[in-house]
Amino acid sequence: MKINSFPTIKAVATFLLISAGSIFCSISSNAEVVEIEKERLFGFPSTDEDVGLSFLKMAGLETPEFDKIIVRTEKYKALMPFEKQAFLKEEVPRLYNKYMALDPKREGLLIRVSVKLFFANANGVAPAKLQVFFPAEGMIYFPYMYAGIPIAVIPNGIENFTEIILTEEEATIAMSTMDQTPEATLVLDLKPISADAKKPMILDGEKQFPLLCEIGYIGLHNSGTDQIWAWGTQGNMTEGRKDPLIEILKPQTMGSF
Numbered sequence: 001m002k003i004n005s006f007p008t009i010k011a012v013a014t015f016l017l018i019s020a021g022s023i024f025c026s027i028s029s030n031a032e033v034v035e036i037e038k039e040r041l042f043g044f045p046s047t048d049e050d051v052g053l054s055f056l057k058m059a060g061l062e063t064p065e066f067d068k069i070i071v072r073t074e075k076y077k078a079l080m081p082f083e084k085q086a087f088l089k090e091e092v093p094r095l096y097n098k099y100m101a102l103d104p105k106r107e108g109l110l111i112r113v114s115v116k117l118f119f120a121n122a123n124g125v126a127p128a129k130l131q132v133f134f135p136a137e138g139m140i141y142f143p144y145m146y147a148g149i150p151i152a153v154i155p156n157g158i159e160n161f162t163e164i165i166l167t168e169e170e171a172t173i174a175m176s177t178m179d180q181t182p183e184a185t186l187v188l189d190l191k192p193i194s195a196d197a198k199k200p201m202i203l204d205g206e207k208q209f210p211l212l213c214e215i216g217y218i219g220l221h222n223s224g225t226d227q228i229w230a231w232g233t234q235g236n237m238t239e240g241r242k243d244p245l246i247e248i249l250k251p252q253t254m255g256s257f
Contacts, residue, residue: 042187044241045110045111046110051109058192058194063096070091105192108240110241111187111188113185115185117130130228140154140158150209151209152211155190161218185222187218189216190213190215191215194211195212216236216238219232
């Protein structure tokens with residue numbers, strides 16, 4: 001569903017986990033309360049094009065051959081033969097201008113994906129916790145395909161968020177905001193830090209080019225978009241994509257509201 005207006009996330013009911021250093025061995029202990037607009041979180045997620053151009057920029061390509069890129073996109077392939085030349089004429093300058101203005105570390109990537117979320121009460125021996133089950137097993141990454149280039153967006157340390165130990169305050173918030181079903185939406189604000197266009201990785205038996213990102217915000221939200229739990233690092237927060245192109249759809253592999 002489309003979200004038009006949201007308040008800024010802050011205060012006790014939507015606080016971010018600060019004590020990450022004692023729980024997540026590979027996550028910075030410098031996490032802090034991060035204020036982020038819900039309109040940003042539930043606006044338009046990053047598209048294949050956003051990810052693809054960010055990947056090329058992070059891989060160090062100064063000026064890609066956009067005409068060759070465009071003819072490999074599904075949108076171009078779906079055109080009638082008489083439409084293709086005009087499409088190329090429009091798309092080459094559009095992509096060039098977008099690419100020249102793109103700063104992946106500033107704009108970042110926004111991902112939303114459906115996950116299974118389970119809550120375990122504290123029992124006197126073990127503390128309360130959330131367990132997050134992603135759609136696929138093994139290494140957690142997010143696959144995109146842009147102009148025939150398979151890209152694996154890899155959030156650094158995301159595997160540490162599959163089991164989240166809760167404080168009493170966090171447990172109270174989680175119990176009051178979780179849906180009756182185990183369905184939840186995980187939202188990621190990611191800051192790209194490196195990409196390799198020469199050395200693909202083998203993931204799920206396929207060659208994919210890695211785009212490594214740091215996590216600026218990771219949040220679990222219910223069907224009403226209320227935040228169940230979240231963690232963030234101010235230094236990795238990004239500004240988001242400006243003026244998104246509504247007609248470009250998000251990857252079908254991603255689940256969202």
